[in-house]
Structure formats: structure tokens, C-alpha cells
Amino acid sequence: MSLQSGRMQPSVRVEFSPIRELFKVPGVRCRPLPASTIDLWPLTLTGEGAEYDRCLDWLDQPERERAARFLRRQDRERYVLAHGGLRFILGLYLGLAPARIEFSSTSTGKPALADLRPEQAAVTFNLSHAHGNAMIAIAQGREIGVDLEMIREDVEVLKLAERFFSAREQLHVRSTAPESRSREFFHYWVAKEAVLKAEGVGLASLQACEIDWSSGSDRDGVPVRLAGRSQPPWVVRTLDCGPGWVGAVAAQGSDWTINPCGRARAKD
Numbered sequence: 001m002s003l004q005s006g007r008m009q010p011s012v013r014v015e016f017s018p019i020r021e022l023f024k025v026p027g028v029r030c031r032p033l034p035a036s037t038i039d040l041w042p043l044t045l046t047g048e049g050a051e052y053d054r055c056l057d058w059l060d061q062p063e064r065e066r067a068a069r070f071l072r073r074q075d076r077e078r079y080v081l082a083h084g085g086l087r088f089i090l091g092l093y094l095g096l097a098p099a100r101i102e103f104s105s106t107s108t109g110k111p112a113l114a115d116l117r118p119e120q121a122a123v124t125f126n127l128s129h130a131h132g133n134a135m136i137a138i139a140q141g142r143e144i145g146v147d148l149e150m151i152r153e154d155v156e157v158l159k160l161a162e163r164f165f166s167a168r169e170q171l172h173v174r175s176t177a178p179e180s181r182s183r184e185f186f187h188y189w190v191a192k193e194a195v196l197k198a199e200g201v202g203l204a205s206l207q208a209c210e211i212d213w214s215s216g217s218d219r220d221g222v223p224v225r226l227a228g229r230s231q232p233p234w235v236v237r238t239l240d241c242g243p244g245w246v247g248a249v250a251a252q253g254s255d256w257t258i259n260p261c262g263r264a265r266a267k268d
Contacts, residue, residue, distance in 0.1 A: 013240040014247060016044040016133050017262040019081050020051050022088060030095040033123075033140045038251060040146070041136040041261045042241075043085050045078040045129060052077055055084020058098040082129040089136050094120050110200030126197055128247075135239075137249055142256070145198030147190040148247040157185035164192075164206040186246045191236045194250035195224050198234065211236065221254060 022043060033039060047055075059067065063083055070076040087098035094101065094116070104114035113123060122141040127134065128148040137146040158181075161173045169188055176184045191211045199205075210225040221235040235254045239247035249258060 012040070012237070012258045012260055014040070014042045014135070014242065014260070015262075016042045016242075018044050019047050019055075019085050021262065022085055023051065023054070025092065030120075031092040033093060033138065035122075035140045035142070036256050037140075037259045038144060038249060038256055039138040039259050039261050040239075040249065041085075041089055041138070043082070043134045043136070043262070045081040045085075045132050045134055047077075047081055051084075052080060055080050055087075058084050058087045060099075060102075078129065078132060082127060082134045085134065086125070086127050086136055089138065090123070090125060093123050093138055106200050108200040110197070128193075128197070133241075133245070135247055139251060139256075142252045143198050143200075144252075145194040145196065145250045146247070147193035147197060148241065148245065149186050149190050149193075151183050151186050151244050151246060153182050155182065155185070157182055161185060161188075164189075166207060166210040168212070169210060183246070187238065187248075190246050190248040191222070191238065191250070194236055194248040195226075195234050198250045198252070223254075224250070 022041070056064070056067075059080065067076050067079050067083075070079060084098065087101050090096075090101050090113070091098045094113075102114040104112050106112055111125075111127075113120075113125070116123070124139045124142065124144055126137045126144050126146045128146045129135070130148050131150045133148060133150075135146050135148045137144050157173060161170045165173065165188060173181060173185050173188065188211055192206050192209045195209050195211075196205055208226055211222060212225065213222060221237040224234040224236060226234070233252045234250055235252075235256075236248050236250045237258060239249065239258075241247045
């Protein structure tokens with residue numbers, strides 16, 4: 001059976017906004033965010049010199065050093081815009097200027113916020129950017145992960161599936177019609193990546209993270225199996241990112257909804 005018939009339809013449609021539109025959002029001190037809501041900000045990482053300079057000014061020294069290591073100018077600019085945009089968005093929720101936000105990392109290397117007041121400590125975030133687009137997710141009191149990928153036909157999806165997917169997932173990818181196989185592979189990939197980013201672990205755990213589309217629904221998302229066991233805390237919901245793109249959000253529990261920001265919106 002083709003996976004296409006079993007995979008749930010995305011419940012949120014995403015339209016990417018130029019980052020210059022983000023900077024028109026009025027600064028709100030400690031933007032409210034209910035614990036049952038995940039705010040999703042989709043961005044296009046293109047900007048004029050003013051946007052780039054603004055974002056670069058906000059970055060700390062480690063971020064600037066990382067940006068400087070990119071050999072291609074386009075990659076460097078996209079990194080600066082993505083991380084500057086992240087700082088601006090976090091500032092809306094924390095009531096802080098973007099340059100004042102400090103980062104740390106968990107024991108597994110997942111980026112986290114540092115030096116927050118007690119009333120700010122519950123804010124969590126995750127960032128994904130690829131090929132000129134970015135997705136930023138913000139939550140309150142729960143770990144989250146987001147992943148965004150451009151569907152590429154030049155990828156040997158069957159070989160990658162053998163390396164990173166469970167036996168059941170491999171079977172579904174192989175049984176998908178050739179013209180749809182790349183899309184199905186990347187739907188799996190973003191869902192698995194979103195879960196592992198929420199956990200804060202690396203690609204080595206991809207095979208141990210199994211997505212079973214048949215056990216989910218548009219409303220409730222898809223529960224995730226880790227290392228062969230059902231793990232109710234992690235649920236994945238997919239995103240309609242437009243032609244040529246796929247995305248997913250993962251979070252603890254199923255009692256959450258995605259609140260589209262910018263041009264993203266819930267599907268009818």
C-alpha cells in the first residue's frame with residue numbers, strides 16, 4: 001500500500017514572509033503565549049543591506065564567528081538573517097531587545113535560553129532553515145522541535161532510507177510510486193528530525209524514531225515510537241509549506257495547537 005493513502009493531511013498551511021515584514025511587527029512586552037499553543041513564524045531569508053546589518057548587530061560573538069566560517073556569501077547572509085530573526089521573535093516574548101538575549105545549550109547540545117527571569121524561564125524555541133526559508137517555533141513550558149526541507153529529486157532516497165529509517169518506514173518509501181517517492185521520503189525526514197530536535201539528540205537516532213502515519217489524525221497529530229516503544233509524550237504535526245517544501249512540528253503531549261504567525265494560517 002502506498003504511504004500516500006495513509007498519511008494524514010497537513011492541518012496548517014504556511015506562507016513564507018520576507019524578513020523585512022517581520023520587523024514591522026510592533027514590539028510587545030512579553031507577548032502572551034498560552035501553554036497549549038505553539039507559535040509558528042515562517043520567513044524568507046532575503047533582505048536588503050539594512051536588514052542584514054540590523055541582524056548582524058544583534059548577534060553575539062560566537063554567532064558572528066560561525067557566520068564568518070561560511071565560504072559562500074549567500075549562506076553567510078542566510079545564517080545572519082535566520083539568527084537575527086530568531087532573536088527579534090524571542091524578544092517579543094521575553095520583553096528584551098534582540099541583542100540582550102543570551103543562549104546556552106543543554107547537555108545534549110540543544111540550543112536554549114540563558115539568564116532568564118523566573119517568569120520567562122518557561123519559554124522554549126526551535127529554528128530550522130533550508131535553502132533560503134526558515135521556520136521558528138515558540139512554546140511555553142514544553143520542549144519543541146521544527147524541521148523544514150525542500151523536496152529534492154537529486155537525493156538517493158532509498159539509500160538514505162536504508163540508513164536512517166525503520167524497516168516499516170523503508171517498506172512504505174519503497175512501495176510509494178516513483179514520482180511521489182521523494183516527497184514521501186522528505187515527509188518522513190522532517191517528522192523524524194522535528195522529534196529529534198525536540199529531544200535535543202542527533203541524526204544517529206533517526207532509525208530509532210519511527211513515524212506511523214496510520215495511527216494519527218489531522219487534529220491529534222502522530223504519536224512517535226522511540227526505540228520500538230510507544231512514547232506518548234512526543235507528537236508530530238505536519239505542515240503544508242507549498243509546492244516543493246515539507247515541514248513538521250513536534251512537541252510533548254497532544255494538548256497543543258499551532259498558532260500561525262505572519263502569513264501562516266490554519267487550513268479550512
